[in-house]
Amino acid sequence: MLDNHSFEMLVSAQTDALYRVSMAMLKNEHDAQDAVHEAILRAFEKRSQLRQERYFGAWLMRILINECKKTLRRRRRYADIGDALPDIASRDNPYLSVEIGEAIDRLPEKLRLTVLLFYVEDYSVKDISSILHIPDGTVKSRLNKARTLLREALTP
């Protein structure tokens, strides 16, 4: 089982990915921090279930995505009582370029997440299939669809 220091090192190595994925999903740093916090607690608690250290990144990402989904579902529930969801113009915008940020944000959540994991976080199709619990073919078709949409959005 991972010792404390190894756990800390592996989480450290994932900090940027945790930030990007949680922000791309939740678009709000406060919620993103909460989701990451909960994901780290759960990962530490469940670390004995991780059979091979080399899968730590994908494993932690799967836990984080589940936590983000929980937050989204809570938000949906309260959306009808007036909580507006933050948009790209909010202060928590994680993107350097508003143009690219808007293009990414306009992608449906499933495509956005797949694109992010593949192009930004460098996960393989097989890894993403495991993280998102979807078949390899679905990952590829999502990437294909997302590429088309992004190309359309970013072409002057």
Next chain:
Amino acid sequence: MKEQLKTAFKPTPDRFRYAVEEAVREAQAAPARKKHLSKGFKIALACVLVAALIPSAVFGATKLYELIAKPVDSYGLEIGVERKEKADYPEYVKMHVKTPDGFAAMSPEPDNMKFYSVSASEKFTDGFSLYPMRFYNAVDMKEYIGNVESVEERVVDGHQAYEVRMIDGAWSRLYVYYEDVNVFLLIYHKDVTDAQLESFVKGITFTEGTATDFTYLDTPSDERPKEQPAYTYDETYVEHPLSTKLTFTDEGNRYTAQLSNVRTLDNISDLDEADFASAFGKYEIADDNGDLNPNTVNTIKDGDGFDSTDELLNTEQKNQTLVLADLTYTNLSDKDIELYVPYHINVYNRDSKGNYTQATIVDLENKVYMTDLCDGELAYMTPHGAGKGFCILTLHAHETLTVTIGSRVDTDMLDKAYFTLYGVSDVVDPAPEGEGYQTIYLFKVQNDA
């Protein structure tokens, strides 16, 4: 497009990094709710070479302090500083580290000094990380370390140092003392050669810092870790009869879910491979004949790292059973709902007062736990979310849909198995609304009658 996307994000803010580090600290400080301990263990007596055996000349003629290591009980170690003369060192120091050949720095942050081998397939499975400390004034401060396999005094780049190897292959620790600046530097390292370690230490220097530009020096953990209290999450367990119909909401739309028709399988040859989650492939959890593979379970007595180490009491192969159940959803609304199936199976002991505890705990008082007991995650589902997440389905307006779900359970634990649902604020009936996931809904797999 890859480059465009890769450079689209702002750097992670420092406050976010800090929040991640805080979360790690919190996780490590909290005793585990469901304790899982390391598998094997090996014991070696700590061997301490007293500092007196090393000629003081190697540390310089004007030696102010000396690093002293002493064994504590059978497996612990304390490292402290003995003052020889009046202290005189800069209040603020700045640490500079040269990135060693073949390694890369974790981030450009100057205080985040972690280096991993560029040839490793994953970051931070090996390399170095630095933790600078200082024994402020009080020379009786000590660093306490548990689970020590061996300790050896060394001289590294002219500095007094202790190499501490840990039980169970955890990252080794090199404590290096920079007496001219009174810095006690802990270098964690893993899978590096002595030459790489020596070269790394040679690349570390200190200069005098200022009140606005300095390296933060922490204080050593100067108390032997105390017995940690039993940790309890603020969770409420609510058990319902299996047939209970729960009502959920999704964006204001309501739907119901009801479990029924529980059955078990030891052989899964008749089930379609495509209906297993990718993480639990049919032929990863079963052999070619479809017989479920056994699960290896260890029973371990927790050690405190000083008087005792983790002790493996028993290892056994546990037969697995796939528990299948039908889950009937009904959409009560006029809109399609994207349905997330959140059920899994967990094993609990229920006492006469109706309190639930994890069945992995064998003897709480004596800290005996079972590890890797019952996976319980949703391994099988039909229909499943083709083209979506495995656990995500579309429930059309006013549609009734029956889904068959399956999770593996250790066969001898079937009578303690519960379909488990972490309340995620979606369940609104019949249980009262609580603090989201702090409420845990249980449905016993086997009828007591």
